[in-house]
Amino acid sequence: MSAAALHDLGVAELAAALRERKVSSVEAAQHFLARAKAHQNLGAYVALNEDATLAQARAADARISAGTAGALEGVPLAHKDIFVTRHFPSTAGSKMLAGYQSPFDATVVTKLAEAGAVTLGKLNCDEFAMGSANENSAISPVRNPWDTDRIPGGSSGGSACAVAARLAPAVTGTDTGGSIRQPASFCGITGIKPTYGRASRYGMIAFASSLDQAGPMARSASDCALLLSAMCGPDPDRDSTSLDVPAEDFSAKLNDSLDGLRIGIPAEFFGEGLSADVRAAVDAALKEYEKLGARLVPITLPRTELSIPVYYIIAPAEASSNLSRFDGVKFGHRAKDYTDLVDMYKKTRAEGFGDEVKRRIMIGTYVLSHGYYDAYYLQAQKIRRMIADDFQNAFQHCDLIAGPVAPTVAWKLGEHGSDPLADYLADIFTLPASLAGLPGMSVPAGFGEGNMPVGLQLIGNYFQESRLLNAAHRFQQATDFHLRRPEGF
Numbered sequence: 001m002s003a004a005a006l007h008d009l010g011v012a013e014l015a016a017a018l019r020e021r022k023v024s025s026v027e028a029a030q031h032f033l034a035r036a037k038a039h040q041n042l043g044a045y046v047a048l049n050e051d052a053t054l055a056q057a058r059a060a061d062a063r064i065s066a067g068t069a070g071a072l073e074g075v076p077l078a079h080k081d082i083f084v085t086r087h088f089p090s091t092a093g094s095k096m097l098a099g100y101q102s103p104f105d106a107t108v109v110t111k112l113a114e115a116g117a118v119t120l121g122k123l124n125c126d127e128f129a130m131g132s133a134n135e136n137s138a139i140s141p142v143r144n145p146w147d148t149d150r151i152p153g154g155s156s157g158g159s160a161c162a163v164a165a166r167l168a169p170a171v172t173g174t175d176t177g178g179s180i181r182q183p184a185s186f187c188g189i190t191g192i193k194p195t196y197g198r199a200s201r202y203g204m205i206a207f208a209s210s211l212d213q214a215g216p217m218a219r220s221a222s223d224c225a226l227l228l229s230a231m232c233g234p235d236p237d238r239d240s241t242s243l244d245v246p247a248e249d250f251s252a253k254l255n256d257s258l259d260g261l262r263i264g265i266p267a268e269f270f271g272e273g274l275s276a277d278v279r280a281a282v283d284a285a286l287k288e289y290e291k292l293g294a295r296l297v298p299i300t301l302p303r304t305e306l307s308i309p310v311y312y313i314i315a316p317a318e319a320s321s322n323l324s325r326f327d328g329v330k331f332g333h334r335a336k337d338y339t340d341l342v343d344m345y346k347k348t349r350a351e352g353f354g355d356e357v358k359r360r361i362m363i364g365t366y367v368l369s370h371g372y373y374d375a376y377y378l379q380a381q382k383i384r385r386m387i388a389d390d391f392q393n394a395f396q397h398c399d400l401i402a403g404p405v406a407p408t409v410a411w412k413l414g415e416h417g418s419d420p421l422a423d424y425l426a427d428i429f430t431l432p433a434s435l436a437g438l439p440g441m442s443v444p445a446g447f448g449e450g451n452m453p454v455g456l457q458l459i460g461n462y463f464q465e466s467r468l469l470n471a472a473h474r475f476q477q478a479t480d481f482h483l484r485r486p487e488g489f
């Protein structure tokens with residue numbers, strides 16, 4: 001098989017070529033490692049370990065020869081650097097964890113390895129997954145392969161960039177408030193965040209524990225289904241919030257008919273904040289769904305706007321607690337010169353954390369403090385419940401919800417300057433599903449301003465991942481947006 005064709009193959013095709021011994025896992029890994037190195041300027045990869053990758057690939061080749069291949073046997077994948085890994089440093093994009101080596105693999109990493117996947121390396125992200133542009137990474141920004149002057153989205157920006165630039169056939173990401181869906185949308189790829197609790201959080205460096213969820217990012221919905229099937233499943237001994245719901249074969253219903261599917265269109269997702277180019281692409285995608293037999297049903301998610309203040313209280317509150325473990329004693333960075341223990345804590349945290357992380361620790365500590373807890377944190381929790389209830393009301397009238405992923409296409413690097421609110425506001429359409437714990441995905445649906453990709457967001461009720469993937473797959477059978485590639489890749 002020619003080297004040039006290798007990075008054009010999807011996960012399913014590559015897995016088949018590997019099983020048929022048209023290509024070896026070592027060859028595939030070497031091909032993607034060479035591409036990762038050749039495109040270092042994008043900033044997608046933050047760690048490679050060729051020896052470890054090739055050792056895993058050789059083991060996969062041996063299993064293929066022995067006829068004991070798993071579903072993803074020999075397929076090279078890369079992981080967001082928020083998952084801890086034994087053979088690669090795990091930094092969460094932070095100076096605090098520079099060079100940190102975990103003694104174990106995250107459950108999601110282990111599960112993918114058990115299915116036969118080979119790890120290519122670790123992918124850049126916003127520091128502790130806090131961000132919408134990947135500009136909060138302490139390591140480097142990431143460039144969008146469709147226009148290298150633009151951001152790839154965040155926080156899984158390295159992940160989205162790697163798939164779009166064909167530096168990996170598929171990758172993992174995490175989504176706390178949109179970090180799989182929004183970068184997938186900005187880079188023209190497909191990504192799904194499952195129902196909260198379906199994938200184990202064990203070994204995912206925690207940002208906001210009641211929201212964090214892992215998921216796959218790939219070029220197609222069918223490839224996402226393959227990865228998701230391997231990633232999900234209960235992990236009762238290691239993650240107390242992992243649900244006792246068995247793993248599922250998410251590929252089984254991809255081809256089901258969409259005839260009669262009721263797609264809810266929330267009025268609040270199509271208001272004045274939505275830019276005209278994104279709206280046009282989303283409207284055209286919805287027309288395509290009608291052609292496929294679906295019916296569009298107007299619905300309302302009346303508390304959409306409140307999801308921003310609610311999320312930016314709850315997520316920082318949980319982050320301030322989660323990040324208290326980085327104190328210079330147990331993990332990562334420790335300041336060199338200090339006078340006593342308290343001084344050591346202060347200097348370590350002042351040096352190790354970036355501005356956005358510090359901002360969130362301060363906000364989180366404030367909203368949890370005595371006297372403000374009731375006014376902010378408790379209120380936010382109550383509204384969070386109402387947002388979840390709004391979805392349940394909506395699902396009385398529809399099977400799926402569709403709308404934009406983000407109000408605009410990817411913006412220019414540096415465009416939001418030092419205004420964090422500009423980033424926060426751009427999360428408006430992804431936060432509601434996160435707060436409700438619902439599965440959501442982004443599907444390439446067209447192009448907008450500057451010829452940048454636009455994603456269509458699909459949101460399902462709890463455990464409706466199969467239905468989401470089915471709807472996305474049928475759309476991808478009828479369109480070719482997910483097959484388009486950025487020039488030069």
Ligand code: GLN
Binds near residue numbers: 177178
């Ligand atoms: N942009 C959101 C934030 O900054 C979401 C990030 C995420 O999903 N990890 O918190």
